[in-house]
Amino acid sequence: MPVGRDLFRSGETSKSIFNLLSGWVAIYTLLEDGRRQIVHFALPGAVIGMPTSNGAKNSYGAQALTEVVVSVIPSTVLTTVLKNDPEVSMRLASTLARDISVAYDHMTSIGRRTARERVACLLLELFTRHRAQWPGNHIGEMEIPLTQEQIGDATGLTFVHVNRVLSTLRKDKIVHFHYRRLRILDPDRLIEVAGIDAQTAMSWFE
Amino acid sequence: MPVGRDLFRSGETSKSIFNLLSGWVAIYTLLEDGRRQIVHFALPGAVIGMPTSNGAKNSYGAQALTEVVVSVIPSTVLTTVLKNDPEVSMRLASTLARDISVAYDHMTSIGRRTARERVACLLLELFTRHRAQWPGNHIGEMEIPLTQEQIGDATGLTFVHVNRVLSTLRKDKIVHFHYRRLRILDPDRLIEVAGIDAQTAMSWFE
DNA sequence: CGATGTCTTGAACCACCTCAAGCCCGGTGG
DNA sequence: CCACCGGGCTTGAGGTGGTTCAAGACATCG
Numbered sequence: 001m002p003v004g005r006d007l008f009r010s011g012e013t014s015k016s017i018f019n020l021l022s023g024w025v026a027i028y029t030l031l032e033d034g035r036r037q038i039v040h041f042a043l044p045g046a047v048i049g050m051p052t053s054n055g056a057k058n059s060y061g062a063q064a065l066t067e068v069v070v071s072v073i074p075s076t077v078l079t080t081v082l083k084n085d086p087e088v089s090m091r092l093a094s095t096l097a098r099d100i101s102v103a104y105d106h107m108t109s110i111g112r113r114t115a116r117e118r119v120a121c122l123l124l125e126l127f128t129r130h131r132a133q134w135p136g137n138h139i140g141e142m143e144i145p146l147t148q149e150q151i152g153d154a155t156g157l158t159f160v161h162v163n164r165v166l167s168t169l170r171k172d173k174i175v176h177f178h179y180r181r182l183r184i185l186d187p188d189r190l191i192e193v194a195g196i197d198a199q200t201a202m203s204w205f206e
Numbered sequence: 207m208p209v210g211r212d213l214f215r216s217g218e219t220s221k222s223i224f225n226l227l228s229g230w231v232a233i234y235t236l237l238e239d240g241r242r243q244i245v246h247f248a249l250p251g252a253v254i255g256m257p258t259s260n261g262a263k264n265s266y267g268a269q270a271l272t273e274v275v276v277s278v279i280p281s282t283v284l285t286t287v288l289k290n291d292p293e294v295s296m297r298l299a300s301t302l303a304r305d306i307s308v309a310y311d312h313m314t315s316i317g318r319r320t321a322r323e324r325v326a327c328l329l330l331e332l333f334t335r336h337r338a339q340w341p342g343n344h345i346g347e348m349e350i351p352l353t354q355e356q357i358g359d360a361t362g363l364t365f366v367h368v369n370r371v372l373s374t375l376r377k378d379k380i381v382h383f384h385y386r387r388l389r390i391l392d393p394d395r396l397i398e399v400a401g402i403d404a405q406t407a408m409s410w411f412e
Numbered sequence: 413c414g415a416t417g418t419c420t421t422g423a424a425c426c427a428c429c430t431c432a433a434g435c436c437c438g439g440t441g442g
Numbered sequence: 443c444c445a446c447c448g449g450g451c452t453t454g455a456g457g458t459g460g461t462t463c464a465a466g467a468c469a470t471c472g
């Protein structure tokens with residue numbers, strides 16, 4: 001699937017769920033006047049669009065940020081699989097529980113952290129999640145397929161302010177983010193700025 | 207369980223999940239310096255504390271806001287039940303999917319709405335969720351066991367500002383909230399202020 | 413090589429925060 | 443039944459982090 005395409009939109013009734021095989025997807029919600037919040041970045045392996053009940057409408061949409069490969073699982077198939085394979089059900093429940101947990105973390109970031117902390121947190125999160133996919137890859141550099149506007153939508157800030165925050169982080173020689181390329185110059189200070197305790201940060205680095 | 211007691215805390219390894227039978231519970235996370243975010247209010251019927259994987263640590267805590275009755279389900283029991291009863295697994299997955307959905311809604315509220323909208327949204331949500339439990343009860347009044355500080359923790363505001371917002375809502379004769387007693391004076395304007403589309407609001411009123 | 417989307421920077425503004433003081437309410441003990 | 447106490451509410455004044463508006467520079471792609 002091409003960049004920018006929606007896998008599904010808010011208000012649609014979902015007849016299938018998606019397993020993201022490659023690429024990045026933004027899960028987002030919209031307010032009536034167009035204000036937008038990105039609530040999650042789905043990376044390969046993610047399960048997207050689990051319905052809350054049969055025939056219910058989605059309250060959020062999903063947009064491809066890169067070229068994307070997904071496997072589409074019709075919800076009819078899903079129900080039969082869940083009926084027959086308790087192992088899968090349990091893994092699904094665990095996955096959903098983890099999604100809740102990270103949603104709660106994002107919420108406290110947006111509700112209680114300063115702009116600088118929020119941006120640092122997000123970059124750190126994306127970096128560690130990305131690196132977890134290619135274990136052994138220890139380069140402090142990666143491609144993040146996001147505009148500053150999308151970072152703003154994820155952190156609850158305006159893209160103008162995101163830009164200013166990134167400028168100061170660059171000036172402070174902590175991270176360098178320019179046209180989708182992220183370089184972590186000083187991991188320790190990034191963790192410090194993000195306000196993550198060393199414990200958590202390290203667990204992210206597993 | 208008495209008011210103020212924690213069912214569990216962030217950092218503990220959960221060996222059981224809870225089914226809330228009566229009372230209100232706040233799900234919250236803490237930052238190191240004490241900043242606090244309430245990410246969810248659990249009402250009777252809620253499932254609380256689903257672990258992300260076996261032996262994982264909770265990233266959030268749960269505090270009783272009222273006298274509370276819970277049924278405790280050891281996770282060993284949970285796994286055997288899930289293994290044997292696919293029906294239960296599917297209901298659990300749906301419940302978790304719904305929790306994700308409401309978490310996403312809260313996130314966009316906190317990230318993209320003004321203080322006035324956030325407070326209006328929260329009161330509306332609590333009111334409709336409460337009313338859903340006693341169908342047929344059409345009084346525009348209820349007990350909300352929250353201090354203004356807790357409302358602030360849920361909306362990402364300070365209690366001082368929550369107070370100011372509540373004052374203007376009272377002055378505008380939209381809602382009256384005083385010492386835990388909520389009276390909805392003008393439901394239509396509350397929905398309007400909350401910035402919820404009539405569709406959604408009505409679905410909440412089902 | 414122009415077009416378009418993205419980034420950058422400045423100046424002015426305002427929504428929300430901080431600090432601080434006083435008040436109200438409900439509970440407790442004499 | 444009253445006095446007191448402590449947690450919660452209310453209000454003011456001043457500060458600030460983040461927004462808004464706007465203009466120009468920079469990448470990237472046809």
